[in-house]
Amino acid sequence: MEPHTGYGQTVAKIILFGEHAVVYGHPAIALPLTSLRMTADVTPTGGTAQESTLSGLGWTGRLQAAPARFASIARAAEVASAFAGHPDAGLHIATHSDFPPERGLGSSAAAAGAVIRGVLDAFDVPATRQEIFELTQQAETVAHGRPSGLDAVATSADTPVHFQGGQPTDLDYALDAWIVIADSGEEGSTLETVTHVRSRYDADPAATSVVLDRLGAITGEVVDDMRAGDIADMGDRMTEAHHLLAGLGVSDERLDAMVTAAVGAGALGAKLTGGGRGGCVIALAADEDSAHRIEEALVLAGARATWVHAPQPGTFAGEGAR
Structure with a gap:
C-alpha cells in the first residue's frame, strides 16, 4: 500500500507505588489514565529524514532543530521508520496532548509511543506489543538514560500494571x-x-x-x-x-x-x-x-x-x- 497519514494514540499514567525503586528491580504499580490521551498523526512527505517536521507539544518546525526535550520523539521517528523499512523517510508529525509534559504523567513515553504507532500505521507495517515496547524503550533511553520500561508499558495499557524486572502483569x-x-x-x-x-x-x-x-x-x-x-x-x-x-x-x-x-x-x-x-x-x-x-x-x-x-x-x- 502507498504511504498515508498514520495515527497513533497512547494515554497518561501515574505511578501509584514504586517509582525509583523499580529501577533497582523492585516492583511498581502504574495506572493508565485513559481519559488523558496523547495522539500523533504522521504523514510521509516524500523528503528525507533531515527534513522531517513536528507540530505540537510546544514546537513547530524541523524535528532535528527542536529543543532537547524532543529528543525522544526524534528518536521514536527514527527507530520506527527503520523498523518499517524506510530509514530515511521524511515525515510530518502532528501531536496533541491532553496533559502537560515533565509532570510524571508519562508524557515522554506517551509521545514516543504515539509517534511510533503513527509511523507504523503510515507505512502499514504491523508490530507486536513487545516490538512496540522495545522501540519505545529505545526512544526513552534518550530521555531518561536507563528507563525501567514502566512508562512504556503503562502509557499503552488499559488496566493497572504491576511491573517488576522488566516484566509487566495486568492487575484486575x-x-x-x-x-x-x-x-x-x-x-x-x-x-x-x-x-x-x-x-x-x-x-x-x-x-x-x-x-x-x-x-x-x-x-x-x-x-x-x-x-x-x-x-x-x-x-x-x-x-x-x-x-x-x-x-x-x-x-x-x-x-x-x-x-x-x-x-x-x-x-x-x-x-x-x-x-x-x-x-x-x-x-x-x-x-x-x-x-x-x-x-x-x-x-x-x-x-x-x-x-x-x-x-x-x-x-x-x-x-x-x-
Whole structure:
C-alpha cells in the first residue's frame, strides 16, 4: 500500500507505588489514565529524514532543530521508520496532548509511543506489543538514560500494571477509591532524579538499599490491599512512600506542602508520582465528596491543574480537568 497519514494514540499514567525503586528491580504499580490521551498523526512527505517536521507539544518546525526535550520523539521517528523499512523517510508529525509534559504523567513515553504507532500505521507495517515496547524503550533511553520500561508499558495499557524486572502483569483488582491528581506547575526531570538516586546508591549502597527495599515491600503490600479492598491501609502506605521518597531527595517543598494539604483535607494518603522534584501529587479519597474537598485543598496549596478520577473496575475514567 502507498504511504498515508498514520495515527497513533497512547494515554497518561501515574505511578501509584514504586517509582525509583523499580529501577533497582523492585516492583511498581502504574495506572493508565485513559481519559488523558496523547495522539500523533504522521504523514510521509516524500523528503528525507533531515527534513522531517513536528507540530505540537510546544514546537513547530524541523524535528532535528527542536529543543532537547524532543529528543525522544526524534528518536521514536527514527527507530520506527527503520523498523518499517524506510530509514530515511521524511515525515510530518502532528501531536496533541491532553496533559502537560515533565509532570510524571508519562508524557515522554506517551509521545514516543504515539509517534511510533503513527509511523507504523503510515507505512502499514504491523508490530507486536513487545516490538512496540522495545522501540519505545529505545526512544526513552534518550530521555531518561536507563528507563525501567514502566512508562512504556503503562502509557499503552488499559488496566493497572504491576511491573517488576522488566516484566509487566495486568492487575484486575477493582480499586474502590477515588484518585485526585494535582499538577504542581513545576517541571520535573526524571533523568535528573534517577541520576541523583544512583549517586546516593553508589555513595552509600547499604543505607540507600534500605529505603529502596522498603519502597518495594510497600508495593507488594499494596497488591494485597487491592485484593482485599483495604483502601485505608493503602492510603497509609501511600503517605509512607512519599516520606521515603522525600528522604531520597526526590521531593521538594511544593510537593511536600501539597501532600500535607491533601492529608489535612481528609485524603487517605498522598504522595508524589513519577520522578519528583516537580510534577504531580496523587491523593487517595474514599468517596466523591472527599475527592472534591481534597481537590480544593490542593488548589489552595498551589496546584496549577487537577484531575479527579472515579473508581472503575480495573481502570479509571476521568471527570476532566480544572
